[in-house]
Structure formats: C-alpha cells, structure tokens
Amino acid sequence: MSARADILERIASALRDHPAVEPVPRAYRSAGTLDRAALVEQLVDRLVDYKANVFVVAAADAPAQLATLLAGVSSYVVPHGLDEGLLAAVDGPVREVDSPERRLDVAGLDAVDAVVTGAAVAVSETGTIMLDGSDDQGRRIISLVPDRHICLLRASDIVQILPEAIARLDATRPQTWISGPSATSDIELERVEGVHGPRTLDVLILT
Amino acid sequence: MSGTFLGMPTLPVFGHGNLNATEPFPTAARSELANPQLRANLGHATHTIRDKRLRVVAELPDWEELRDAGSAIKENVMANLPALLEQFEANFTARGGVIHWARDAGEANAIVTDLIRATGETEVVKVKSMATQEIGLNEHLEEQGIAAFETDLAELIVQLDHDKPSHILVPAIHKNRSQVREIFLREMPVVDPELTDEPAKLAEAARKHLRAKFLSAKVAVSGANFGLADSGTLAVVESEGNGRMCLTLPETLITVMGIEKLLPSWADLEVFMQLLPRSSTGERMNPYTSVWTGVTPGDGPQNVHLVLLDNGRSAALADEMGRSALHCIRCSACMNVCPVYERTGGHAYGSTYPGPIGAILSPLLTGIKSEENNSLPYASSLCGACYDACPVKINIPEILVHLRAEDVDSKRSATKVPTQMDLMMKGASWAFSSGRNLGLLEKGLPLGKLAAGKKRKITKLPGIVAGWTQSRDIPAPPSQSFRQWWAKEHQEANHDGGTSTNPAATKGDA
Amino acid sequence: MRIALFATCIVDAMYPRTAQATVAILERLGHTVVFPAGQACCGQMHVNSGYFKEALPVVANHVRAFDTEDYDVAVAPSGSCVASVKHQHGMVAKRCGEDALAARAAVVGAKTYELSQLLVDVLGVTDAAAQLGSHFPHTVTYHPSCHGMRLLKLGDRQLDLLKTVGGIEVRELPEADQCCGFGGTFSMKNADVSTAMLEDKTANICGTGASLCSGGDASCLMHIGGGLSRQGSAVGTLHFAEILAATLENPAHIAGDVQLAGRK
Structure with a gap:
C-alpha cells in the first residue's frame, strides 16, 4: 500500500467515531469602522511603532518625495509595472527595471541600494502591507534582497482589519505580508529591528 | 471479525523521532532547576512575553470570538481531514507543486534526502521548522553528507552552540545576550572581535554570517504554518526575513508539514493570522508572512515539494479525548505562561515539543508507553494558565488528566506489584467513598496530633509523601474533625446518609 | 434558605474551623445549614492523578450524599473541590460507563457553589x-x-x-x-x-x-x-x-x- 493510501486509511480509522462538529461561529468583526483619515492615522501609528519611516503625501507630491528619499542612493530597482511618472523627479541614482524580459539575478539585486514597489492592500490595525506580485510590486525577490524597501501605498488601499484584506487578496498569487522592517525577538524576547530582510522600510502613503 | 478489509479499524501507528523524554521529567527537572542562570533567563524572557501578549490581546474587542472560531475551524479540519488533504493535494499539484506522503520520521527524512540528492547539492538552508526538528532531519542529513544551515537567529545560536532548542518559538530562550555573544565569538568563522552583547549588534552579526549562504543557496527546507485546502496554498510566518530568503531565492524548495496543519479555506487565515502573532511574539503582526501556491513562473523556486507528515498524528487523532491537541498552531503561549516551564525550561521535557502542549502532544504522538513520556502528563500543577492562553482553546489540563489515566490504566495488571501511589489511591478511595469510613479514620486525628508533638507540626514523612515534607511542614491535626464537632453539636449519631441541621448559632469558633 | 454544607475532606479532617466559620457566616445571615453526613470527598485527588476507577466510588458517594438531601443550594469553602464537583464528576462517571450517575452528578453540580460565589451572587453580600x-x-x-x-x-x-x-x-x-x-x-x-x-x-x-x-x-x-x-x-x-x-x-x-x- 502506498504511504498516501496508508495515511488516509489511518485517518479514516481514527475518525470512525464520526465526531460531530458544530458550524464555525464567526462572530468576530468582518469589517472596520474607521473613515479614511482615521485609517491612515492608525496605519501610520502602527508602522512607526514597528520602526518604519512613514510619509503621508498627496499623490501629486509623490514624485518629489520619492526624489528626496532616493537622493542619497547610487542605484535602485523597480518592477516593470510601477508607474514611471512617480519616478519622474528622481535624478541621479541608476534605475534598474526588473521585468519578465529582463530579470535581475541575486547578485545584481544585492548590488542595488533600494527597491521601490507598490502594494496591494494594507491593514491599519496591524500595520501590515501586503504585496501580491502584481506588476507594480514585482517578483518577491526584488523587495527582499535590497537593504531598503520604499513602498508606495494608495490610501484607498488601506482597510482596517485583516478579514477585509483577506477578502481582497487572491490566495494563489505569491504574497509577502510586511509589518515593519525585518526584526527578531530571539534574544531575551526583546524585539530589535534589522536582520535579514530590508533593514529600512519607508512607506509612502498617497492620499 | 478479524479480517483486514479496507475500512476496518486499524491500530494506531505511533510516531518516532525527537519526541521522547529520555529520563523521567522529575529527574530532568531537578538538574535544570539547579541552574540559576537558566532560571533567571527563563524568568526574564517569559515575563517579558507575557506582558506583551496581554497588551496586544486586550486591544482586540473580539479576541474571544476569534478563539471560538479558531477552535471550531480546527475541529472541522480534524473531522474532515481525509477530504481536506485530498483537496489540498489536488490544488497544490495543479499549480506545479509535488506532494509526498510520509508515514513517519524515517520516511520523511528519506524523501527529503532523495530530493536534495536529485539536485546535486550538498548544502541546504533551513527555515525554522518544528516538523523537521521532530523528525531529526538535520541529524539525518548530516549522516548522509548534507549540511543543513539553520537560518533563524535562535536556531542559529542553538546550532552554533551544538545545543538543543528549548522553546518552540524562541529555541534559544535559555540563553541570555552575553551567552549568545560568547557563542558567536567562539563559533562564527568571521566575526568582529569587538562584538558587544546588544541584541541589535548580535542580530547584525547573524546577518553578516548568513548573507552569503542565502544568496548562493540552491535548496531550501522549510516547515509551514498553514496549508489552505481550497487553494493549495502554504504560508510561513516569521520575523527576520530568513524565511523569505529561503522561500524565495533557491531553485528548489522542500517543505515538511504535519497533516494537521490544514485549514479549509483561504478565508480562515483571517482568523488564524489574528490569533497567532498576538499569541506567540505578542505583536499585532509578525514582520513577514510568505504565501505561495505551488510554482509561480519566474517568481521564487521553480522546483517545489511538500512532504505531508503523519508520524503519529493519525494516532493522536484516534484518541477522542486527546485529539484536540492537534489543533495546536505552535504559538508557544502555553509555555510562556506555564509556571512549570518557566522554572525547568524546555530541555526537561526531552521532546521537540516542550511545555504544556508538549506534555500532551508528545505522548499522544508516541503513545503513553514510549520511553519516559508517561512522566510528561504529570509535569503540571493543573493550574490552567495554559488553557486560558491557548488561542485555539485546547483544554490542556483536561487532556493532561486524561493521559494520566491512560498511564495508570496501562500499568494495571494482576501480576504487577502495586506502587506506593497505587496503594495510597486505593486506601484513599476506601476512605473517601463513605462518610462513615472517613469518620472512622478521623478518630485517629489525635494520634496525628500526638505525632506532631510540641512543635505542632510534622516535618518528615517516608515514601512518596517525603516529597511533601522536603520543603513543607504538615500542621498538627486538630483534636476533632468538623464531622465530630457537628455530631456533638447536634447530638445525632447517624453518620452515613443521615442529615443534621444546626438549630442554634454555632459556638465553634469561640 | 436551606444550605447544604460540603465541608471537603481536608477541611473536615484538618481545618474544621474553616467549616465552622462557613456555618457561622451562613447562620448569621439567617439561613439554615445542613450537613449531609454521608459526604466525604470530591475525589479530585484521584481524578487528577489518573485513578479514575478509584475515583468512581468517591464520586458516587458524593452524589449520593447530596442528591438524597433536601436543600436549596450546596456550598463548599473551596474553589477546587467545587470545580471538581461541577466539571469532573460527570466526566468520570461517563468514562466509567455510569451515564445515570453522570446525569445525577450534573444536577448536584448545578446546585453547588463556592462560598464567595454563594455569598456574593446568591445572598447579596x-x-x-x-x-x-x-x-x-x-x-x-x-x-x-x-x-x-x-x-x-x-x-x-x-x-x-x-x-x-x-x-x-x-x-x-x-x-x-x-x-x-x-x-x-x-x-x-x-x-x-x-x-x-x-x-x-x-x-x-x-x-x-x-x-x-x-x-x-x-x-x-x-x-x-x-x-x-x-x-x-x-x-x-x-x-x-x-x-x-x-x-x-x-x-x-x-x-x-x-x-x-x-x-x-
């Protein structure tokens, strides 16, 4: 008998008492109550708590803000679907574009200073930004290897609680949920930021 | 009746691997208790995390509703496990992943070894995974000439120190910062000799130590926190980014997951990803969660495998009273609040799974008779703090008591010489099964008082009761029991089944 | 109110003053206290040590002592023993195949209060x-x-x-x-x-x-x-x-x- 058949039969045998199960009570919150301004405020509070740098700017001012953030870097990478207009004011650093036609390799990504991506949705209550590999967010590797992640988030993509975000996401897309820069609590259970993932997380919330 | 047709009940098949207490818990606990540094480290760490957890749990207005949902979802998973496994398999496979089934630790280790061999590599990077610790994968790979590098900071500390994990979330919880610094200075091939014991500096040292490994790794081995049956999706929850590195950069990804880790649907993640981070690290959300479904062309590993592990889980499932232990999402909240764990640490439990959940899960997976695992269910004062903290409401104290009964019953036989405990329980059963019997015994109370003597306390008793008098006195018994006092007050002799009431105000406390 | 006192074995044998005090408090509030004389112990030492078989007669004795008695509520000066009466007795009876005993235990358990529970929730102290x-x-x-x-x-x-x-x-x-x-x-x-x-x-x-x-x-x-x-x-x-x-x-x-x- 194959291991598969064997295991499935063991389980069936274990369940021969046909355990009765109740329907799942879903009395927890399924939607938030905050308005747009309060969502932004809560998200900022949470991200700052995680030691992320947060900038709330009008969409029209995003290019200037990005230019300021990227002023000190020598190179950065963007996914091919990121709106070029956002980068119009960035002058100086070398821009690498990761696309299906030209995929950057690990060494190439390790050599750039920063990555700029969009985001799919964010949860204000937990301070979590979700990337789902859409064209403005790119492959998982590009937002991982560079040491600084600059993430652009439309205020209209902020929800309050996790169930609202889950409803917006497609399970089968590769996802990365990000709540602050990389961190560890492995030494005496005290949180410190900056381990293997990007050590700097800049979030631009576009209102 | 004795046929072996499909569908006939089969005997539970227990698991193997790093699941055993190798010495009785009280013996192991005694040596751990003798280490004051360990107790100080554990006390500090568990108190820190307790406070954090309480703070973030109190923030959610619907925490109890989330627990109720989490518990019910897991109950549904267990009841429908065969169908959910098949659904998961179909979806994962349809998206380009390959599923392997492993009956036990040995089979899982062999599967992973063969998959690594097929890539031609002799090194793998690893994300912290309870399942691979349970099966002893690293030790097995080493025997096979394959080096496995742990990349989680705490796992790295433990691996560099040639030690064993002592906590499921923070395997190096028993080490403090200066001990970690000392290990890094001693074991890292390239390390700044000026390294201080600041946690941030230690984390940076780990980053430098592992960076080149991540960037060149061709094969990664991971566990998984959740598998979603309706989409064939896997999720790994982490903090440092080592998980992302392992799950994204290599060409080949081999994940080992217990069969109980499934959730029916993607939407169920909305419950568990609220419960898990707050219960484990006491954070609103962990820094990183990675989600993948089979292979995504051009993004991440293109050679994706999943080993579905039984290793005693089906046996645990067959135990109607104990099966809810499989609801565990490995958050570690129970050990962080456990007064026993806080004082002994994880090593005393022997198994990969320490603390209250380990005290039930280990014997459920291996059977109560395996090595010294029958001592684990007694490693609890039944204070109930674990049940209160458990995000999926596993009634750990009730299962502990159930497993104690399994242990007692497994030793009952006509030929066996009864233990002191057996005799004590039999005697007490007689004494306590009628008011008359207890009343008879209570006539001996003045003898106890006499034995206590002038100091009015008993300070040394023999046998198993010596455990009590090693640190506690027993007060001298009173000269008469309440029952005797009541009877005198009421002048009624009927001691068994009769009733008496107290007509006047009691004069007993004068 | 007619209140049945469950003294508990340890209080009965070692700390009679605790039970005497319980009686004094309840009588001071004007209630009648009865002491079902068949009572002995809740059995939790046996249950919690895994000796269910030995616990069964102890449980059965407690249920017998308290369901043959006439009272409004029962009280014990012990959270632990009340928890055993409420939560463990039915479980032990069922596990030993004594469903009728389990049903009777549930009735007794529902009428049993810990002292502070009785004082605050029922008697309004x-x-x-x-x-x-x-x-x-x-x-x-x-x-x-x-x-x-x-x-x-x-x-x-x-x-x-x-x-x-x-x-x-x-x-x-x-x-x-x-x-x-x-x-x-x-x-x-x-x-x-x-x-x-x-x-x-x-x-x-x-x-x-x-x-x-x-x-x-x-x-x-x-x-x-x-x-x-x-x-x-x-x-x-x-x-x-x-x-x-x-x-x-x-x-x-x-x-x-x-x-x-x-x-x-």
Missing part, C-alpha cells in the same frame, strides 16, 4: 463588616487559587469580601495569579518544581509585609503555610471564611506557628 459584622484587625495578603480563578471564574469575589472586613488591611500580592505549586499529587511527584514555585510564592507573600496570607482553598493554604513554616517565617495562612466569621466580640485565633491547626 457586598459589605462583610456591615452584613456579617466581620472584624479582623490584621494585615493580610491574598492568594487566589487557580481552580477558583480559572475554572469557576470567581474573579475578585473573595478579595473584595476581604477588603470590606472591619479593621483589616489588605496588601496586594505581586504575581498573585501564579500557581503556588500545590497541584495535589504534583507536590509529591514533582516535588522539586513544586518547591521552586512555592518559594517564589512565599517570597512574594513575605515581601508584602502582611502577617497572614488568606485564600479560598485549604489545600493551597496548607501548602503555602507548610512552606512558610519550614522557612521559619512568622507569616501564617488563614481561609477567608475564618476572617469573614471573625467579629469584635469573637475574634479569630491566629496565634501559633501553623495557623490553622490544633487550636480547638
């Missing part, structure tokens, strides 16, 4: 000095026992009652919610861990500067008191029922090195 005449001019700290706190969800009932006793000074116990390390046979089987827990508990108690530690479970108090006695501490233990029963005219006797014993 909120001010011990005013309603019971309680007077206890001593400095006291309080340990909430685990089973009362977690299985019966007693909350602050016992502590709140203590705070309303005349003349008392109640000092907060740090880490009060931590188990004292008793745990029945745990204290013998895992004596070293139990002792380590006890030492932290007694250190916290002594740190409050109180002269007494009160609580609602005689077994935990015996454990804590036994530890304090062995450590040579002058701090004693006393069940909260005895503090509530104490009055100006009839003060509780708290002298002696092990507070609850041998005073009659």
Whole structure:
C-alpha cells in the first residue's frame, strides 16, 4: 500500500467515531469602522511603532518625495509595472527595471541600494502591507534582497482589519505580508529591528 | 471479525523521532532547576512575553470570538481531514507543486534526502521548522553528507552552540545576550572581535554570517504554518526575513508539514493570522508572512515539494479525548505562561515539543508507553494558565488528566506489584467513598496530633509523601474533625446518609 | 434558605474551623445549614492523578450524599473541590460507563457553589463588616487559587469580601495569579518544581509585609503555610471564611506557628 493510501486509511480509522462538529461561529468583526483619515492615522501609528519611516503625501507630491528619499542612493530597482511618472523627479541614482524580459539575478539585486514597489492592500490595525506580485510590486525577490524597501501605498488601499484584506487578496498569487522592517525577538524576547530582510522600510502613503 | 478489509479499524501507528523524554521529567527537572542562570533567563524572557501578549490581546474587542472560531475551524479540519488533504493535494499539484506522503520520521527524512540528492547539492538552508526538528532531519542529513544551515537567529545560536532548542518559538530562550555573544565569538568563522552583547549588534552579526549562504543557496527546507485546502496554498510566518530568503531565492524548495496543519479555506487565515502573532511574539503582526501556491513562473523556486507528515498524528487523532491537541498552531503561549516551564525550561521535557502542549502532544504522538513520556502528563500543577492562553482553546489540563489515566490504566495488571501511589489511591478511595469510613479514620486525628508533638507540626514523612515534607511542614491535626464537632453539636449519631441541621448559632469558633 | 454544607475532606479532617466559620457566616445571615453526613470527598485527588476507577466510588458517594438531601443550594469553602464537583464528576462517571450517575452528578453540580460565589451572587453580600459584622484587625495578603480563578471564574469575589472586613488591611500580592505549586499529587511527584514555585510564592507573600496570607482553598493554604513554616517565617495562612466569621466580640485565633491547626 502506498504511504498516501496508508495515511488516509489511518485517518479514516481514527475518525470512525464520526465526531460531530458544530458550524464555525464567526462572530468576530468582518469589517472596520474607521473613515479614511482615521485609517491612515492608525496605519501610520502602527508602522512607526514597528520602526518604519512613514510619509503621508498627496499623490501629486509623490514624485518629489520619492526624489528626496532616493537622493542619497547610487542605484535602485523597480518592477516593470510601477508607474514611471512617480519616478519622474528622481535624478541621479541608476534605475534598474526588473521585468519578465529582463530579470535581475541575486547578485545584481544585492548590488542595488533600494527597491521601490507598490502594494496591494494594507491593514491599519496591524500595520501590515501586503504585496501580491502584481506588476507594480514585482517578483518577491526584488523587495527582499535590497537593504531598503520604499513602498508606495494608495490610501484607498488601506482597510482596517485583516478579514477585509483577506477578502481582497487572491490566495494563489505569491504574497509577502510586511509589518515593519525585518526584526527578531530571539534574544531575551526583546524585539530589535534589522536582520535579514530590508533593514529600512519607508512607506509612502498617497492620499 | 478479524479480517483486514479496507475500512476496518486499524491500530494506531505511533510516531518516532525527537519526541521522547529520555529520563523521567522529575529527574530532568531537578538538574535544570539547579541552574540559576537558566532560571533567571527563563524568568526574564517569559515575563517579558507575557506582558506583551496581554497588551496586544486586550486591544482586540473580539479576541474571544476569534478563539471560538479558531477552535471550531480546527475541529472541522480534524473531522474532515481525509477530504481536506485530498483537496489540498489536488490544488497544490495543479499549480506545479509535488506532494509526498510520509508515514513517519524515517520516511520523511528519506524523501527529503532523495530530493536534495536529485539536485546535486550538498548544502541546504533551513527555515525554522518544528516538523523537521521532530523528525531529526538535520541529524539525518548530516549522516548522509548534507549540511543543513539553520537560518533563524535562535536556531542559529542553538546550532552554533551544538545545543538543543528549548522553546518552540524562541529555541534559544535559555540563553541570555552575553551567552549568545560568547557563542558567536567562539563559533562564527568571521566575526568582529569587538562584538558587544546588544541584541541589535548580535542580530547584525547573524546577518553578516548568513548573507552569503542565502544568496548562493540552491535548496531550501522549510516547515509551514498553514496549508489552505481550497487553494493549495502554504504560508510561513516569521520575523527576520530568513524565511523569505529561503522561500524565495533557491531553485528548489522542500517543505515538511504535519497533516494537521490544514485549514479549509483561504478565508480562515483571517482568523488564524489574528490569533497567532498576538499569541506567540505578542505583536499585532509578525514582520513577514510568505504565501505561495505551488510554482509561480519566474517568481521564487521553480522546483517545489511538500512532504505531508503523519508520524503519529493519525494516532493522536484516534484518541477522542486527546485529539484536540492537534489543533495546536505552535504559538508557544502555553509555555510562556506555564509556571512549570518557566522554572525547568524546555530541555526537561526531552521532546521537540516542550511545555504544556508538549506534555500532551508528545505522548499522544508516541503513545503513553514510549520511553519516559508517561512522566510528561504529570509535569503540571493543573493550574490552567495554559488553557486560558491557548488561542485555539485546547483544554490542556483536561487532556493532561486524561493521559494520566491512560498511564495508570496501562500499568494495571494482576501480576504487577502495586506502587506506593497505587496503594495510597486505593486506601484513599476506601476512605473517601463513605462518610462513615472517613469518620472512622478521623478518630485517629489525635494520634496525628500526638505525632506532631510540641512543635505542632510534622516535618518528615517516608515514601512518596517525603516529597511533601522536603520543603513543607504538615500542621498538627486538630483534636476533632468538623464531622465530630457537628455530631456533638447536634447530638445525632447517624453518620452515613443521615442529615443534621444546626438549630442554634454555632459556638465553634469561640 | 436551606444550605447544604460540603465541608471537603481536608477541611473536615484538618481545618474544621474553616467549616465552622462557613456555618457561622451562613447562620448569621439567617439561613439554615445542613450537613449531609454521608459526604466525604470530591475525589479530585484521584481524578487528577489518573485513578479514575478509584475515583468512581468517591464520586458516587458524593452524589449520593447530596442528591438524597433536601436543600436549596450546596456550598463548599473551596474553589477546587467545587470545580471538581461541577466539571469532573460527570466526566468520570461517563468514562466509567455510569451515564445515570453522570446525569445525577450534573444536577448536584448545578446546585453547588463556592462560598464567595454563594455569598456574593446568591445572598447579596457586598459589605462583610456591615452584613456579617466581620472584624479582623490584621494585615493580610491574598492568594487566589487557580481552580477558583480559572475554572469557576470567581474573579475578585473573595478579595473584595476581604477588603470590606472591619479593621483589616489588605496588601496586594505581586504575581498573585501564579500557581503556588500545590497541584495535589504534583507536590509529591514533582516535588522539586513544586518547591521552586512555592518559594517564589512565599517570597512574594513575605515581601508584602502582611502577617497572614488568606485564600479560598485549604489545600493551597496548607501548602503555602507548610512552606512558610519550614522557612521559619512568622507569616501564617488563614481561609477567608475564618476572617469573614471573625467579629469584635469573637475574634479569630491566629496565634501559633501553623495557623490553622490544633487550636480547638
């Protein structure tokens, strides 16, 4: 008998008492109550708590803000679907574009200073930004290897609680949920930021 | 009746691997208790995390509703496990992943070894995974000439120190910062000799130590926190980014997951990803969660495998009273609040799974008779703090008591010489099964008082009761029991089944 | 109200004053107390040690003693024993195949209250000095026992009652919610861990500067008191029922090195 058949039969045998199960009570919150301004405020509070740098700017001012953030870097990478207009004011650093036609390799990504991506949705209550590999967010590797992640988030993509975000996401897309820069609590259970993932997380919330 | 047709009940098949207490818990606990540094480290760490957890749990207005949902979802998973496994398999496979089934630790280790061999590599990077610790994968790979590098900071500390994990979330919880610094200075091939014991500096040292490994790794081995049956999706929850590195950069990804880790649907993640981070690290959300479904062309590993592990889980499932232990999402909240764990640490439990959940899960997976695992269910004062903290409401104290009964019953036989405990329980059963019997015994109370003597306390008793008098006195018994006092007050002799009431105000406390 | 007293085995044999105090409090409130004489023990020592077979006759005896008696509610001065009556008796009976006993146990369990539960929830006692005449001019700290706190969800009932006793000074116990390390046979089987827990508990108690530690479970108090006695501490233990029963005219006797014993 194959291991598969064997295991499935063991389980069936274990369940021969046909355990009765109740329907799942879903009395927890399924939607938030905050308005747009309060969502932004809560998200900022949470991200700052995680030691992320947060900038709330009008969409029209995003290019200037990005230019300021990227002023000190020598190179950065963007996914091919990121709106070029956002980068119009960035002058100086070398821009690498990761696309299906030209995929950057690990060494190439390790050599750039920063990555700029969009985001799919964010949860204000937990301070979590979700990337789902859409064209403005790119492959998982590009937002991982560079040491600084600059993430652009439309205020209209902020929800309050996790169930609202889950409803917006497609399970089968590769996802990365990000709540602050990389961190560890492995030494005496005290949180410190900056381990293997990007050590700097800049979030631009576009209102 | 004795046929072996499909569908006939089969005997539970227990698991193997790093699941055993190798010495009785009280013996192991005694040596751990003798280490004051360990107790100080554990006390500090568990108190820190307790406070954090309480703070973030109190923030959610619907925490109890989330627990109720989490518990019910897991109950549904267990009841429908065969169908959910098949659904998961179909979806994962349809998206380009390959599923392997492993009956036990040995089979899982062999599967992973063969998959690594097929890539031609002799090194793998690893994300912290309870399942691979349970099966002893690293030790097995080493025997096979394959080096496995742990990349989680705490796992790295433990691996560099040639030690064993002592906590499921923070395997190096028993080490403090200066001990970690000392290990890094001693074991890292390239390390700044000026390294201080600041946690941030230690984390940076780990980053430098592992960076080149991540960037060149061709094969990664991971566990998984959740598998979603309706989409064939896997999720790994982490903090440092080592998980992302392992799950994204290599060409080949081999994940080992217990069969109980499934959730029916993607939407169920909305419950568990609220419960898990707050219960484990006491954070609103962990820094990183990675989600993948089979292979995504051009993004991440293109050679994706999943080993579905039984290793005693089906046996645990067959135990109607104990099966809810499989609801565990490995958050570690129970050990962080456990007064026993806080004082002994994880090593005393022997198994990969320490603390209250380990005290039930280990014997459920291996059977109560395996090595010294029958001592684990007694490693609890039944204070109930674990049940209160458990995000999926596993009634750990009730299962502990159930497993104690399994242990007692497994030793009952006509030929066996009864233990002191057996005799004590039999005697007490007689004494306590009628008011008359207890009343008879209570006539001996003045003898106890006499034995206590002038100091009015008993300070040394023999046998198993010596455990009590090693640190506690027993007060001298009173000269008469309440029952005797009541009877005198009421002048009624009927001691068994009769009733008496107290007509006047009691004069007993004068 | 006609109230059946379940004294519990340890109080009956070792701490009769706790049961006497319980009777005194209830009678002071004008209620009739009955003592079902067939009672012995709740059986939790057997259950919690895994000796279900030996627990069964103990459970059966308790159910028999309390379902043949005529009363409105039953009360015990112990959170742990009440939790056993409410939560364990049915389970043990069912596991031993005694479904009829399990059903009777459920009826008894539903009518059984822990003392502070009965006083606060049923009898409406909120001010011990005013309603019971309680007077206890001593400095006291309080340990909430685990089973009362977690299985019966007693909350602050016992502590709140203590705070309303005349003349008392109640000092907060740090880490009060931590188990004292008793745990029945745990204290013998895992004596070293139990002792380590006890030492932290007694250190916290002594740190409050109180002269007494009160609580609602005689077994935990015996454990804590036994530890304090062995450590040579002058701090004693006393069940909260005895503090509530104490009055100006009839003060509780708290002298002696092990507070609850041998005073009659």
